[in-house]
Amino acid sequence: MKILLTGASGLLGNAYAEAALRRGHSVIALYNQHVPELSGDVRARQLDGLELDRLTSLCLEEWPEAIVNCAAISSPDQVLEQPDLAEKINVALPRKLAQIATHLGARLIHISTDMVFDGQSSEPYRSTDMPMPTDLYGQTKLMAEREVLEHNPEDPVVLRIPILMGNSPRGRRSVHEKLLDAIRRGERPKLFTDEIRQPAAASNVAEVMLELTERRDLHGIFHWAGSETLSRYEMGQRILRHFGLPEDAIEAVCKQDDPAFAGRPSNLTFNLHPIVSKLKTQPVGFEEQLEELTRIEPLRS
Template sequence: MKILLTGASGLLGASFAAAAQRRGHHVVGIVGAYSGKIPGVALTKTLDLTQLDQLEAFALELFPDAIVNCAAISEPKDCEADPQGSRLLNVALPEKLALLSRHLFATLIHISSEQVFDGTQELYFRDSPTSPTNEYARQKRESEEAVHSICAEFATTLRLPLLMGNSLGRDRSMHERLFAAWSQGQQTPLFTDEIRQPCHVENIASVMVELCERSDLKGVYHWAGEKSLSRFEMGQRIVRHFGLPEDLIIAAQRGDDPRFAHRQARLVFDLTPLASKLKTQPPCFSDQLDTLIVPRNAQAWYHSI
């Protein structure tokens, strides 16, 4: 299968490329400023994804069997700072990919987020009403609506949780950002009242490859890890896994700082509709920890502890 992958150098995109290659697929990855090698990508194309006419021309020439969209501006603060700019990647791009999917009769895998929910429910089902609380979440909801209104018969949207893993730049995932702070001598406050369901990108990538290979799983689905934990619990588990001092993290609550009081309290998914149909299963947190490595930029500090 020939797969067009946007966001190929990102945390999730790079993991998907490697997983797809292992399954024998030919991945053509689109990147922006990244110039390094991406394992699993057979051909790399440098392209500004806001230039939708150029993207369309390239996709029509390539004529892929599947399109996988991992490109996004995923930091809520960046979306709040530049709503119009972030909409180009978060809304206009998936809308264009949906049109291309319909034209090419190509499977489309679109990545969305747990953020489309407000965090007030114990458990979120795939048909639970969305209620975004920030600009990033509003854009993600709009992108879902656009994708499925344009090419419902070809599209699968996968809503994802907090991502774990090792990025190419070693600065994208939770543990990498924690190591960056710790290596600069910063203790890290983590919320005890913010519950998430983290999942390793390698596990998610396997799910995405299965979805590319299946024609019967269209629509919106949820995927996440097996267990929900508070951010503080995650930090504790990471610190212990790497044998680090536990005072590197500090227990905090969202209301302690007005900047974070609006953050969703609990984002936990019902995984049954998809997990019951796939070979890949949600991973436990200890297995996710076993794959993590110390980022290069923090190794000197780590070995000095």
């Protein structure tokens, strides 16, 4: 299968490309700044997500059988700082990809986030629950979901995912990389005990995405996550133990300790039914996610 992939140099995009290539697919790997380091039947193409006309021309030239969108402005702070750019990458780009996929008859996989919810539910969120984002990042991702479903009503997959674990291509994007780098700089990160997440390995999410790429009998909105729920502080503790570092390198805090974070979502966990019963890939626990991690050297420029 010929797959056009956006965001190929990111943590998830890179993991998906590797999984697709192992399965024998052909990948057109689109990137903005950093060339993805991949081997196999892959062609890396530089393309700014703002160049929608050029994107359309490329898709018409290549005529991919599947389009997978991992491109996004995923930092809530960056979304606030650059709202116009975030709207173009997080909303306009998925809209265009949905339109292109409909024209080509291509399978469309679009990645969304648990941040479309407000985190106030006492139960894990189902894919049918009403989204209610609390920040601009979540709002842009929810708008993207609606654009995708409107412009590709026949065969889309919107996959909402949680915070990701893994080794990013440049060693600076994932949870453990950011945490260890902050400690290396002499900081003592403050992690919330009352923010509950359901972390997933990027490699595991990539396998799910690949199954969904190949399974055209499944479409709509789905949730995927790891098999364990942990607070941000518990995640930090277990990362430090994994790397043999002292647990007092981080500080346990509550959201209410800082008014700036009081409205932050408290419980962003997912109900994974019915998708978990339909796929070969299964959620993995946090210990298995930790086993994939490598300790990083100082950040490269």
